[in-house]
Amino acid sequence: xxxxxxxxxYGFGDMSSSMFWKIFSYYLPIFYADVFGLSLGATGMLMxxxxxxxxxxxxxxxxxxxxxxxxxxxxxxxxxxxxAPFAIAGCLLFTTxxxxxxxxxxxxxxxxxxxxxxxxGINVPYGSxxxxxxxDSEEKTVFSSYRMFFAYAGxxxxxxxxxxxxxxxxxxxxxSLTNTQEGWQHAxxxxxxxCFLMFILCFLMTxxxxxxxxxxxxxSDLGDLLKNKPWWLLTAAALCTNLFNTLRGSTAAFYFKYxxxxxxxxxxxxxxxxxxxxxxxxxxxxxxxxxxACAVSFSNLMGGKKxxxxxxxxxxxxxxxxxxxLPTHSNAGYIWILLLQILTSFFTGVVSPLVWSMYADVADYxxxxxxxxxTGLIFSSGSMAQKFGGAIAGSSVMWILAAFGLVSNAAEQSxxxxxxxxxxxxxxxxAVAAVMLLILLFYPLxxxxxxxxxxxxxxxxxxxx
Numbered sequence: 001x002x003x004x005x006x007x008x009x010y011g012f013g014d015m016s017s018s019m020f021w022k023i024f025s026y027y028l029p030i031f032y033a034d035v036f037g038l039s040l041g042a043t044g045m046l047m048x049x050x051x052x053x054x055x056x057x058x059x060x061x062x063x064x065x066x067x068x069x070x071x072x073x074x075x076x077x078x079x080x081x082x083x084a085p086f087a088i089a090g091c092l093l094f095t096t097x098x099x100x101x102x103x104x105x106x107x108x109x110x111x112x113x114x115x116x117x118x119x120x121g122i123n124v125p126y127g128s129x130x131x132x133x134x135x136d137s138e139e140k141t142v143f144s145s146y147r148m149f150f151a152y153a154g155x156x157x158x159x160x161x162x163x164x165x166x167x168x169x170x171x172x173x174x175x176s177l178t179n180t181q182e183g184w185q186h187a188x189x190x191x192x193x194x195c196f197l198m199f200i201l202c203f204l205m206t207x208x209x210x211x212x213x214x215x216x217x218x219x220s221d222l223g224d225l226l227k228n229k230p231w232w233l234l235t236a237a238a239l240c241t242n243l244f245n246t247l248r249g250s251t252a253a254f255y256f257k258y259x260x261x262x263x264x265x266x267x268x269x270x271x272x273x274x275x276x277x278x279x280x281x282x283x284x285x286x287x288x289x290x291x292x293a294c295a296v297s298f299s300n301l302m303g304g305k306k307x308x309x310x311x312x313x314x315x316x317x318x319x320x321x322x323x324x325x326l327p328t329h330s331n332a333g334y335i336w337i338l339l340l341q342i343l344t345s346f347f348t349g350v351v352s353p354l355v356w357s358m359y360a361d362v363a364d365y366x367x368x369x370x371x372x373x374x375t376g377l378i379f380s381s382g383s384m385a386q387k388f389g390g391a392i393a394g395s396s397v398m399w400i401l402a403a404f405g406l407v408s409n410a411a412e413q414s415x416x417x418x419x420x421x422x423x424x425x426x427x428x429x430x431a432v433a434a435v436m437l438l439i440l441l442f443y444p445l446x447x448x449x450x451x452x453x454x455x456x457x458x459x460x461x462x463x464x465x
Contacts, residue, residue: 009201010130016195019243020191021191021390025246026094029397031184035413041074050109051388057117058384059222060380061124062379063376063380065376072208079126079128083203086192086199087197095185123377127356134210141296141357144295144356149293152288152352158191162191167182178461227376228378229444233440237439239392240387241355246395251397256275258406258410266331290349291349291350292352294349294350295352300310305361309354310437312348313434317430318430320426
């Protein structure tokens with residue numbers, strides 16, 4: 001049984017990653033379009049093209065981590081080595097240089113590729129640690145739940161304070177755009193410092209207890225991976241989860257700025273509060289945390305990870321469709337918008353730890369089948385799915401809004417642009433959840449199968465106390 005301190009320490013790692021990831025996913029599109037100065041089309045292309053590199057860098061990093069040998073283990077040392085570059089790259093990403101249009105576009109491509117490369121360098125080894133911290137499939141779900149609980153806690157902090165931080169740290173000069181650009185950059189300085197500290201704590205508080213078998217040749221590992229049916233299915237489902245989340249999250253800033261309005265407020269009778277994108281998203285993170293906390297119990301109630309994942313997918317389809325029909329200019333409408341966000345976020349919270357725990361199951365399945373360990377390579381596909389799903393969603397939002405006629409910083413938007421924003425918050429995510437549901441129906445690693453695999457591997461594993 002792993003120590004509580006290790007579970008908390010492991011959680012700190014994704015707390016750091018998620019603070020960056022949610023800001024990138026939800027605010028970078030509107031930053032590029034309304035602050036940095038790129039067109040919607042150029043922003044969409046940027047977010048898609050740069051992900052081509054991720055399809056190479058993620059499995060490459062997984063393979064490198066599998067072959068790393070240090071006194072700290074295979075995967076854990078990267079938390080120490082890459083934490084500072086991770087923080088610095090984030091700061092550069094939200095810096096607006098004094099360059100012409102071509103120069104700024106080049107800067108955007110360079111800093112975005114740098115950030116995603118560094119994110120890979122720390123997040124792939126971090127995720128792979130789940131496969132070597134315990135040999136128990138159910139405890140991996142517990143570790144994964146701690147990870148996602150802390151991830152959503154970090155996201156809540158980052159999203160809740162991001163817009164106030166930007167306003168607080170904006171300059172006071174005569175040029176309002178320059179002031180805003182400074183605010184975005186300085187806000188990221190604060191977030192980056194916190195993220196650096198979280199990764200250092202993760203390194204100090206965790207240990208690798210399972211000594212993996214030596215990996216085979218890289219080509220052999222890749223060949224085994226490509227023949228691994230559960231890996232293909234889970235990676236496709238993981239891509240859908242991130243596509244679902246980022247599609248809604250990336251649209252939210254536009255939805256509130258141009259449809260709800262920046263001065264909207266919710267009146268609950270005894271209290272009232274401003275209702276803006278940061279509130280909508282941060283409340284969602286709190287509900288994600290509740291979903292994560294309930295994931296193990298929900299999985300047990302439903303009879304395993306797979307049926308829990310399927311039930312959550314069905315709920316996400318229904319809730320997303322309902323979102324389209326909510327009024328957007330009344331107090332009652334705002335309350336319903338918030339209520340559906342609470343329910344949707346609960347089920348996405350349930351799904352998150354299931355995905356990473358299921359990747360650990362896939363790694364165990366691969367080792368039982370092939371006799372060699374390629375944990376880093378398998379977990380790298382989870383990071384790749386996360387980033388690629390986010391890229392497709394982020395790009396799609398920009399292209400959808402452009403196709404429906406949204407105009408950056410316009411005081412009023414056309415009915416077509418409003419429809420595009422509403423669809424991106426409702427029917428389009430529902431379609432993604434439907435695809436996810438279909439994929440999961442064919443996923444073969446159920447509870448009984450994993451019990452059989454665990455018993456087989458316990459006879460061969462070396463466990464370090």
